[in-house]
Amino acid sequence: MAPNRPYMKSTKRYVEELQKLILCLLEMIAKNLGVEAERLTNTCNNGTQWLRMNYQPPCPQADEVIGISPHSDASLITLLNQVNELEGLQIKKNGTWVPVKPLPGAFIVNIGDAIEILSNGVYKSIEHRGTINPERERLSIAVFQLPTSGILVGPFEEVLGNSSAKYNTVDYGEYMKSYFGTKLESKRALDLVKLGEI
Numbered sequence: 001m002a003p004n005r006p007y008m009k010s011t012k013r014y015v016e017e018l019q020k021l022i023l024c025l026l027e028m029i030a031k032n033l034g035v036e037a038e039r040l041t042n043t044c045n046n047g048t049q050w051l052r053m054n055y056q057p058p059c060p061q062a063d064e065v066i067g068i069s070p071h072s073d074a075s076l077i078t079l080l081n082q083v084n085e086l087e088g089l090q091i092k093k094n095g096t097w098v099p100v101k102p103l104p105g106a107f108i109v110n111i112g113d114a115i116e117i118l119s120n121g122v123y124k125s126i127e128h129r130g131t132i133n134p135e136r137e138r139l140s141i142a143v144f145q146l147p148t149s150g151i152l153v154g155p156f157e158e159v160l161g162n163s164s165a166k167y168n169t170v171d172y173g174e175y176m177k178s179y180f181g182t183k184l185e186s187k188r189a190l191d192l193v194k195l196g197e198i
């Protein structure tokens with residue numbers, strides 16, 4: 001089947017526009033960390049954006065199933081669009097699942113594992129999951145900004161100062177292998193690069 005060109009064009013445009021927003025967010029995060037903006041934005045100069053469309057059909061036994069298993073994103077940042085504004089996304093806060101109410105026209109900004117490592121845990125990636133609705137279908141679109149595969153991701157020296165690193169420095173390509181090599185399950189891949197308890 002020939003690819004649907006208009007669809008590809010609008011998807012590309014969508015991702016390009018979101019990338020501008022992601023760069024602004026990365027600059028703000030860098031400033032907050034006391035790191036030159038380029039130090040952070042350069043981690044994804046030749047980086048990849050992934051777009052995932054999630055379709056979750058209604059299920060009468062919604063209480064007995066889970067739409068998207070608990071996980072954190074491996075990205076730097078993820079922008080999530082809750083397309084049909086139906087509740088379903090939940091984040092884990094102090095050990096409790098908290099629903100995130102969709103706001104019309106607003107994106108959810110998820111901090112990913114890469115920022116947690118680079119910031120030495122100043123920013124924490126958020127564990128989240130998707131629940132199913134008994135009556136209505138749910139649609140969401142996630143755009144993930146990934147660091148360039150093969151770069152080394154470790155805590156920024158500027159953030160460390162005199163304190164010690166809480167995370168190992170990892171080759172991001174290897175990190176992705178580990179991320180996808182384990183079941184989508186809480187913050188497992190990140191736990192593997194942690195140095196001791198944090």
Ligand SMILES: O=C(O)CCC(=O)C(=O)O
Nearest residue numbers: 052054068089130140142
């Ligand atoms: O559909 C949602 O609200 C969450 C989607 C998500 O976490 C993902 O695609 O990584």
Ligand SMILES: [Fe+2]
Nearest residue numbers: 071072073128
């Ligand atoms: Fe996610």
